[in-house]
Amino acid sequence: GTKLIIDTDPGVDDAFAIALAATSTDVELLGVTTVFGNVPLVTTTANARRLLQLCDRTDVPVAAGASRPFVHQASRRLSGIHGSDGLSGQAGSLPEATRPLHEGDAVSLLVSLLEAADEPVTIVPIGPLTNIAALLAAHPGVRSKISRIVLMGGGVARGNSTAVAEFNIWADPEAARRVIAEDDVPCVLVPLDLTHQCAVDSVWLSELASSGPLGRTLEAFTPEYRAHYQQVLGYDGMVVHDAVAVAEAIRPGLLRTETYPVHVDTSSGPARGMTLVDRRAVPIEAVGRPVDVAVDTDVDELRNLVLSRLAGGC
Ligand code: BDR
Numbered sequence: 001g002t003k004l005i006i007d008t009d010p011g012v013d014d015a016f017a018i019a020l021a022a023t024s025t026d027v028e029l030l031g032v033t034t035v036f037g038n039v040p041l042v043t044t045t046a047n048a049r050r051l052l053q054l055c056d057r058t059d060v061p062v063a064a065g066a067s068r069p070f071v072h073q074a075s076r077r078l079s080g081i082h083g084s085d086g087l088s089g090q091a092g093s094l095p096e097a098t099r100p101l102h103e104g105d106a107v108s109l110l111v112s113l114l115e116a117a118d119e120p121v122t123i124v125p126i127g128p129l130t131n132i133a134a135l136l137a138a139h140p141g142v143r144s145k146i147s148r149i150v151l152m153g154g155g156v157a158r159g160n161s162t163a164v165a166e167f168n169i170w171a172d173p174e175a176a177r178r179v180i181a182e183d184d185v186p187c188v189l190v191p192l193d194l195t196h197q198c199a200v201d202s203v204w205l206s207e208l209a210s211s212g213p214l215g216r217t218l219e220a221f222t223p224e225y226r227a228h229y230q231q232v233l234g235y236d237g238m239v240v241h242d243a244v245a246v247a248e249a250i251r252p253g254l255l256r257t258e259t260y261p262v263h264v265d266t267s268s269g270p271a272r273g274m275t276l277v278d279r280r281a282v283p284i285e286a287v288g289r290p291v292d293v294a295v296d297t298d299v300d301e302l303r304n305l306v307l308s309r310l311a312g313g314c
């Protein structure tokens, strides 16, 4: 099966995404690297390790990465919507991690996993792109070991952190620009426009909660996050952004993509962190590099895939 590495800032939807990969026996989860984002790095790292423990995946190494963006100081806002512990105040329900944190940092773990892999690996960044930009800048030789980068980030017609910028891009636009511009590595962008189409409702979440111990634990992480999305969506439900990217990594082609030039705005103006997706039929003087932008999917199939894997887990 596909070999994958997740770079993450758990985060409620990151928790769903990690559990999805951890319980999917048809893929090989080689490692998890952490980054600041929804909450500070110490917290995202603790959450990632404990989530893997919950899923009985002490075989998966975890390394901590960047605690701040590449160029600018940490953003004022981490994220209020995941609760101060990243999991709606419920992180304490997770087991302690027994596997020690990887001794090296995220970039060194990424390099060693990629170099050791006997076939190219899918990298799934579901937080700010700082670690992946650092990897590509410092170790260009590993590009041939990356089959593709499937990243949750950006928006075609919408933002969330600002009117035009999505959180993972906005949190470190310079890093995102570096990763998206890396033309030797195929890139799939899973933007807000698509993740919102895949939102889950209270019926789906109740099914998850009653599916078993893993589902019950994950559903218990949702209250604060869900309260935010209730306002955004207008009904009781939430968007599992990061799990949509992992689903594509697990089942390549699940998301239908269209190729457009994409550029990340790194100005200091109001468009900072925007993913500028050029959808003109004839993109005269396009800026940006052609990226496979996920535009739609069989939404029910996706929701069922995520639910059935999480229900079968642990
Ligand atoms: C992204 O931002 C974070 O809050 C989520 O975990 C997801 O990765 C959505 O914009």
Ligand code: CA
Binding pocket: 008, 009, 010, 011, 013, 014, 037, 038, 126, 127, 242
């Ligand atoms: Ca995330």
